[in-house]
Amino acid sequence: MKRLDVVVIGAGQAGLATGRLLADAGLDFAIFDAGDRTGDSWRRRYEGLTLFTPRVYSGLGGMAMAGEPTGYPDKDEFADYLEAYAARFRLPVEHRAVVASITRDSGGRFIVSGSGFDTIAADAVVMATGAFRDPIVPSWAAALPSEVAAMPAEEFGDGSHLPPGPLLVVGDGASGRDIAVLARPKREVVLATGRPRRLLPERLLGKSLWWWLDVTGLVRAPTRSLRGRAMRRSDPFPNRGRRALSDLAAEGIRIKPRATGVAAGMVGFADGSAVRPAAVVWAIGYKADWSLIEVENVLDGNCVVRHDDGISPVEGLYFVGLPWQRNRASGLVMGVSADAAVIVDHLLRRHLARHR
Structure with a gap:
């Protein structure tokens, strides 16, 4: 059985943002994705889809999006951007890798099994599939x-x-x-x-709504703060x-x-x-399916993921890309790099403590 430091599940924006930071840290990891190409989860969406945020707010850490900064990228442009991002940072994305189960052995390692890859024993797992699956x-x-x-x-x-x-x-x-x-x-x-x-x-006083949300800090207001709770209740869109x-x-x-x-x-x-x-x-919305994680204490009584800013109470298990994971930006491209940084920082401190 192959051994890795980390397995990242999902090669969308959350998985790639996490992967770049893991690569910078020198960890041995893989990113598993079910698609044939990086970005396929965006390519298959309906025609005419554009991101909520302009290009200036739609890039991941270390690589801005090309093109008019105030314009909105469409689904195919963003899919190609994700593919280029993975190539630029030489991220180890394994395509057509479908994860079927995540269990834990007696030594505390995660056993990741499925099709399109050999079973992996990993010290940590990052779920980057998001909550918009089913x-x-x-x-x-x-x-x-x-x-x-x-x-x-x-x-x-x-x-x-x-x-x-x-x-x-x-x-x-x-x-x-x-x-x-x-x-x-x-x-x-x-x-x-x-x-x-x-x-x-869409615009206020000549500026993008997202510019205002950014400079006022509203988009980064913590989920459990008064401002964060107020934004979540209304959850407006442009x-x-x-x-x-x-x-x-x-x-x-x-x-x-x-x-x-x-x-x-x-x-x-x-x-x-x-x-x-x-x-x-x-077009009612989506729900998460976490049934592949066969580990106790992952979900609460309502089948909602237990986490604190994406850090699970199950040691070594993390989430990136959940809506309102830390703030309004968490469910948008503009927020996943910051969320990934929090996760990887915690993961690295745990990794160093275990390997002293």
Whole structure:
């Protein structure tokens, strides 16, 4: 069995930011990723997707993004940036490596098993898969007629593969609104909303909203602080590209309240109306799946990861890229390098103590 100091699971922005710091420290590690290429988790997302943050706030530590700093990179540009980042710092990414289980032996080492790689014994594991893995699908989805094409947002692509007829987008977060706008020129679109969303202007006094959040420190307000808790409750996103519901309605998108269920092939809404869709896109959000970590005390009673700024109570286990891990920036590219630095600092101190 091969022995490593650290295994990093996931070669997205969080895994690569962590990997660069581990490489700088001279540790023996590997980064496992299920994709064929670094950045594939971004390449497969829907057409037209851009990052929330401008390029100036979308680079990882040690390598800024090229291009107009105030512009927004699209998914393919960012995927290529991640691939270039891994190449520049010669990070040991192993592709097509699917981790199936993480256990612990009697000596306290983590045993990482799966397909596409030999089983590894590691002193530490960094989970960098993020919390946006499994799309949330309502319980009534199973009642949809078999001929209705239903899929999560990441499988929408450009929508050209969908059958003709009305498209129902369930969920009006940023992805749901983007997909509704993308699909509208070619078909009838119905957008089912959820909880009220707070949209902020993209620019204030000529400056990006993210510039203001950065210089005021709001984006880095600790999660458990008064400012952090207030931001988390509202969790606004920029109204970039005129994505207010009134703007969407003006483009011919039918805005409906929460979808409540299916009856006779019709999806019903909270106002009593209904529609018969030809296709449905789930844009409600995502949930984490930590079932591969077969170690006690990782999750609390609600199946939520136990951690303090990404440091698990299970010694040697770490998380990077969780939303609100340390602050609002944690779930964005702009925050993962700082979070990775906290994790790697703790990991190195533990490593040195164990090898004195």
